[in-house]
Amino acid sequence: MTAYLLEYSRVSTSKQIDKMGLKGQRLTEDERDFLCNEYDLTPYHETFSDLAVSAFKINASERPSFSRIIELLDSGEVSSDSVLVLSNLDRLSREDINTAINTLTGIIDKCRIYITQERRIFDKHDSNLMPNLMMALICLSRANDESQAKSERVTKANLIRIQNHHDGVKGVNGLPLAIPSGRYPSYIDTNTETGEISLNPYKSEVMKTVITMLLSGLSVRGVQDWLVVHHPDLDWGEMMLRRIHTRKALHGEFNIMVRGKKHTLVNHVPPLIDEVTFYQLVQLRTENFKARTRTEGLISVFTGFKKSYCRSCGSPMVTTVSNGKEILKCRGSSDRKNPCKNVVCLLSVYLLNAVKSVNLNFTNLVPDYDDSKLIELQDKLAEAQKQKAMFEERLLTNFTNAMANLYDAKCVEVTELETAIEDEKLNNAPVTGLFSVMPTDPEQLRNHLSQLTTSLKFYRIKRGHTITSMYFKNGFVLNLYLMKGKLLKVGLLTGSNHDDKLLEDDDNFKRFVAGGHLQAWLDDEPIKQPPTLATLEQLLLTA
CATH class of the missing domain: 1.10.287 (Helix Hairpins)
Incomplete structure (x- = not known):
């Protein structure tokens, strides 16, 4: 088993990304060579970074990149002699001292840790482990104290600025004072010297034009196309445009949560439109959505319940209608700036027929309820x-x-x-209203899938060839290989439910594909007919 050099970095705010926050944490080539030679390591093929993620508010196991490191260490793919490199212990945690120490010792139990600023190694087999842990206790305690003090300062500053607003206090130029933790729209600028907020002349005018376009009936896609052509420097994505009517800041109202209490500040943000126009926009966008639903008249069986995703780009699968046909696509297909490089595009009816042909007994897929x-x-x-x-x-x-x-x-x-x-x-509500046979009503089938699955994952092998993996809450996995609407193969990619469940993680699946294992599965002789219900039940019983 290989011992790897694993590099992890973290910054708490987006502002630190472009500064020295990340760069200052990275190893130099000389440092990397030294560690590999000193501890007999092989550099792992990727580095791990959590961007704009707080170690004070978010546990290490819940951070996107660090959680992947934990999964990697738990997978058995790397040796416990591997070394996790951190620039400082506070990159690991700034939580309360008990949580921080538990996090540190939990990682030490899985691999070694090297702190570059101190040139200190934490190794459970090292006789110096106890003195090192005592030093870590001091460092982690200080980091938590700093974060606690900063959090309290920010909270008090928020409350002072909120009170300033209610008292009519303005900045030196007569403009509203920014709330430190306030998340302002992209067309609002904050003056770091005076603490005032104001409209960005360029972005605010573009936003006004966008609102006018939407009020005139232009679709979100049409607005996005216009932005790409005329304002390519503005990174205003499709989802931001679709949710624009939910932002009351458009007419000057600003909302912020402090210590669990919602504060509403009227006329705090410079308005772009008046309140009447804002609600016209809300009504129009809502009606457009309802009209689109009525016009299509179709039930999106496999999308809309936040469980269907593209394997390649990680974006949600969405349902579109073209010439009366319902099409499953990944949202990355419409991302102008970072388009999906392996777009899934599948007629919904193809997948629907495949699922129906398998004829699942849904009552056997109900997970045990644990209260x-x-x-x-x-x-x-x-x-x-x-x-x-x-x-x-x-x-x-x-x-x-x-x-x-x-x-x-x-x-x-x-x-x-x-x-x-x-x-x-x-x-975890008890599942009800299930059929032992495949429901013929699309809405009932959608309800079954939304209640029983943890996720549906879609992967494009090549043009017209897709694999849909269905992961159920009780641990059962079903993979459907479709070629231009024809179901060629059904089964487990690895041969066992346990191992297939691991492939629900897209990184594990990509490694599975890169290792040639998916192709090996595809190269087997395709089934001549879908498996029977008894065959699937037997798979479930042996899982």
Whole structure:
């Protein structure tokens, strides 16, 4: 098993990306050569970076790139003698000290860690591990203290600026003062010297033109095409244009959450249009969507429930209608700036017929319902509500800033737990209304797929050839190989449900393809007829 040199970097804000944030964390060629020679390593074929991701607010396991490192270490593909390189320990975590230390020791248990700024190695077999962990404790504690202090400063600054707005306080030039954590539209500029916000002359005029086009009835695609031709420097994607009518900042209203409370600031952002025009835009965009749905008159069986994705570019699959035919395409096919290089394009009816021919028994695909997490969350909520009531009572009898902070924090915790409970109920609600045979109604079939699957993954092999992989919540996997509408093959790509489930990760699937394993599966003799229901049930029982 190969011992790799794994390089990880992270920056907390988008502003750091273009500065020295990332560049300063990367190894030089000399440093890379030294580490490879010193610890007998092979550089891994890619480096890992999390951009604009906070280590104070987001756990390492939830960061996109770092979670891939964890999966790689857990996969058994790399040796535990591999070395993960960080410029500083705070790249790993800025969370509370218990969480940070658990994260650090969890990684040390999987591989070695090298800190370039300190030239320190963390190795579970090293006699110096304990002294190194004591130093790490100090560094991680200091990092958390810094982030806590910064977070409190920003929160207070937000509240001061919000109060400034309500009191009518303006900047030196008579313009509104920016909320530090406010996410302003792309046509708003923030003056870093005065702290004021103002319209960007160029972008605001383009946005006004865009709004006029939409009000005149031009489609989002038509507006996007116009932008690409006349304003290629503006990175305003299709989704931003489709959601433009949801931004009340267009008529001057600005909303921000601070300590779990929503603050609405009227006439804070320089308006582009008045409120009446804004709601005309909302009505028009809403009606256009309804009209498009009525005109098409088709049920998108395989899209629209946030589970269908293109393997190649990672973008969602969408349903379009051309000449009365429903077509499955990846959204990357319409991305003008970063188009998908392997666009999936498949007639929906082809896939629908293939799924129907397999004739799945959906009642056998229902996952076992586990309410343990829901009960745990409900217990935590009950305790948090009890503490919140206690803090509120003390606050009313003896107000202190410390007690106010505790009460605010508990309010946030209660809201987060209530949201988590709703999500858990939604994601793990008992499945109902299923058929033991394949439903003929498209809406019923769509309902079955949305309830029972974790994802649908689409991959284009070549023109007219696609593989659709269906991953079910109970662990069952079904792969359908279609050639120009004809179902050529059904089965497991690896031969086992467990291994096929690992291919739900697109990176694992791409490695599977690069290794020639997919081609080997395709080269086998195609089936002469779809498998029977009994065959699929046997696959499920042996998974």
